[in-house]
Structure formats: structure tokens, C-alpha cells
Amino acid sequence: METYTVKAGDNLTAIAVKIYKDASKWREIADLNRIANPALIRVGQVLQLPPKKGAVTGVDLVEISVEDKKVFYRFQGTTEKIALGNLFRLGLSRTGSFNTERFITNSTTLLEDVKLSRSETSTLLATSENEGNLDAINTWDNQVLSFGMFQWTLGGEDGQGELAALLKVMKNTQPDSFQKFFGSLGVDISPDTGDTTGFLSLKGNKVNTAAKKEAFRSNLWALNFALAGKEPTLCAAQVLHAINRFNRFYFNPLPNFEGLSINQILSSEYAASLLLDQHVNRPGHVNDVVAQALDKAGATPHTLAAGTDADELKVINRYLEIRKTFGKSPMTNSATRALVVKKYLDKGLISAQKGSFKSNRELRNQ
Numbered sequence: 001m002e003t004y005t006v007k008a009g010d011n012l013t014a015i016a017v018k019i020y021k022d023a024s025k026w027r028e029i030a031d032l033n034r035i036a037n038p039a040l041i042r043v044g045q046v047l048q049l050p051p052k053k054g055a056v057t058g059v060d061l062v063e064i065s066v067e068d069k070k071v072f073y074r075f076q077g078t079t080e081k082i083a084l085g086n087l088f089r090l091g092l093s094r095t096g097s098f099n100t101e102r103f104i105t106n107s108t109t110l111l112e113d114v115k116l117s118r119s120e121t122s123t124l125l126a127t128s129e130n131e132g133n134l135d136a137i138n139t140w141d142n143q144v145l146s147f148g149m150f151q152w153t154l155g156g157e158d159g160q161g162e163l164a165a166l167l168k169v170m171k172n173t174q175p176d177s178f179q180k181f182f183g184s185l186g187v188d189i190s191p192d193t194g195d196t197t198g199f200l201s202l203k204g205n206k207v208n209t210a211a212k213k214e215a216f217r218s219n220l221w222a223l224n225f226a227l228a229g230k231e232p233t234l235c236a237a238q239v240l241h242a243i244n245r246f247n248r249f250y251f252n253p254l255p256n257f258e259g260l261s262i263n264q265i266l267s268s269e270y271a272a273s274l275l276l277d278q279h280v281n282r283p284g285h286v287n288d289v290v291a292q293a294l295d296k297a298g299a300t301p302h303t304l305a306a307g308t309d310a311d312e313l314k315v316i317n318r319y320l321e322i323r324k325t326f327g328k329s330p331m332t333n334s335a336t337r338a339l340v341v342k343k344y345l346d347k348g349l350i351s352a353q354k355g356s357f358k359s360n361r362e363l364r365n366q
Contacts, residue, residue: 006045012038019049024180027230031082032075036097039106051077064219073223084223091139091217098135098230100128100149104239110232113173114240117360119269119350124242126273126344130337131280134238135229137222145216147225148238150245150280154200157210164189164198170237181228196248246272247361249279249286256291257301263357264305266290269350271316272357273341278323282331289326293319312354 004015012026012035019025028050030038041047062073065081071092072081085094104111104121116124128149138146143153147163155161168189171178182188186203193199200207200216207213215221228234250263250272257265262275279286294304296318297311304311324334331337344350 002049002051004047004049006041006043006047008043010041010043012041015047024177024231025050027227028075030230031227032078032080034082037099037102037106039102048078048080050075062223064223066219071219071222084219084226085137089140091144092137092219092222093140094135094137094222094226096133096136096226096229098133098235100134100239101125103134103232103235107232107236110236111239114236114243115360115364116239116243117358119272119356119358120243120360122344122350123269123273123276123357124239126341126350127277127280128242129340130277130333133229134235135226137226137229139217139219139222144213145221145225148229150238150242152241154207154213154216155197158208160193160197160199162197164193164200165196166238166241167200168193168195168198169241170234173237173240174233177228177231177233181224181231181234185224195244244361244364245276245279246359249283250275251359251361254287256287260301260305262287262290263359265294265301266304266312266315267355267357268309268312268352269357270341270345270352271312273344273350274316274320274338277337277341278331278334281337282323282327282329285323285326285331289319289323292322292326296322307354309352309354313352316352 004019012029013023016025016029017023026038029047032050033047035041062075064084065072065074066087069087071084071087073084074081085092104125131150132148134149136148136151138151142156143161144156145154145163146152148166152162152166154163167178167182167187171189188201190199190201190206202212202215205212207216251261253259253261266275275286278289293315294301297315299307299311299315304315320338323331345352
């Protein structure tokens, strides 16, 4: 197998261009050499190189094998087997290795178009730790396929899913990468897909029934999404779609909050992080839990909007207690997830000061 010795000034993208004249090949080099963080290669390191057969699009130049409930893939022409995930229930579970925090920290230039504020970056990091890495995959439950940092789902039975809306963002903002990983394999977005949910199509057929969705439970599709989850341009699209989730619930005036938005009532980075965390897990619960927290704390929307940091923290504490048991299907691991967010507060990475959450959404809409 051909190898390459890392020289001063090298990075995986530069090596991919030098060897293959294709910057996207960096991902195959990283996978083959089990490099979780592409920024951490060292001078003198010897890298194995994939064969020069053209860029892997996902499932056309790899082989899948299963050994003792562990799933591996191997690039054709190589002997190195790379772990994809573990068999579990109806499919596969993959934690992933492409970490959201490292990607955001090391991809400043790539993320310039996303225009994240410091608050938005910190809030995303506090929330994404409770969800998954950028290349995380689950194909084992009734949602058939869940993908990425917020585990966007294909949707159960004949229902819509959030995954289609994510791929819509990928197609609109990164058309070349979308074509490579999805369009070239017959995947597209159903025209009726909105900004939050919708359906995929496969080879011209709308994927809107349980039977049609089962095709995406295969290990080959899990691999294709895992590889897409390591493509930097598509990771940037994930980050954009993740931060735009706030537009769905946080900034809109609501009648039951006396015409105020939740952002006007609970405006700290700490509150925003906790609310985003719940919205990812149980989106339909957020408004009602906040309303109950206000009532239990003896506050109204307008009094809290004009209140102190201590007033907001009192409502947040009530909110955290209520969300543990709210609804017929309460938030998953609510207390544990809250502790993860609290860790960011304790480290000074997010603030509990009212008004500390600053959004660049108007800048992104220009």
C-alpha cells in the first residue's frame, strides 16, 4: 500500500490535493488511518493512502462486513477494516468520531458564511454534547435513520421527518457535496419539504411509507451518511440548520406569553441552551413547560422580562423540575442533560445573565 510521510505545513486537505488532486479525499485518508481529528497530524507521521481509484462517494468503493455484532467497512484495494458501528435492535448504532466542538473550533474560515455569534456557538456546543457527533448514526429504532449532531430523523411510519429539511439545507448551500453523497445515489428532497420537516425521495419515488423507509436502515446507507457526516462542507450545513432551530420557537411572539417571545422572557445563554436542548428532544413541550414554570415561580411574562438575573434563575429552576416529568412521554434523561449544560455555565462558557444570549439571525437573513 502506498504511504505518505507528513511534512511541515501539511494538512490532510493539502495532502489530498497533492496526491489525488481532489481535496475531498482527505476524509478517506483520515478514515483509513483512524484519525478522529484531522487537525492533529504530526510531522514525520506515516499515513497509509487509499488507492487512486477516484473519490469515494459513499457506498460504491467499499465493502461491509459484520463480526460479532460489530460492523466494519473497508475501501476496495485496501486491507484495513474501519469500525462503522455496532448492531443493535433493528439496525446499527454509531456514536461517531467527528466531534462538533472540534469542528466548530477548527473550522473558522469554513463557518464564516454561517455567521454564528459567540453566544450561538457556546449554546450549540452545550446542547450538542447531549446529542451526537456530526457523523453519528442510528438505524435501530422506529425512526429508521437518525443522523448528525442533533440526530435528525427520517421519520417513523408514514410521517415526515427532520432529516429531509437538513438535506434541503445541504442541497441549497452545498450543492456539489450534496450531489456527491446523495444526489449521485438517487436521493433528493420531496418538493413539499419545508424548513423543519418533510420527505426524501429515492430514484424519483417519495419515501413516505414505512416500507419505503426501510431501505435506509441498511448498513450501506448508514456508512454513506457517516461519510457525509465527516465532509466539512456538509458539517457546516449541519451547524447552520442547528442554529436556525431557534427560529422555530424562541423569537416568535406568543399569545399565551402576553404577546412576548420566549427570548424576551428567558434571555440568558444558560436559558437558551436549556431550551434548545429540550426542543431538540421534545419540541412540543417547550412552551407549556415554560408557562408552568412562570406560574410556579409566581411570575408573569412581563414581570420576568423586566426582572433580575435572580428572577430568571428562579424560573429556570422551576422549569428544570417540571420538564423531568412533563407529558405522557417526558424528556429523555432530562436531569442528566441539564447537568451537561450546567457544566458549561460553571466553566464560564455560557452566562446566566439576562440578555446575554445574542443572535446573528438578522445578519444571516441579509
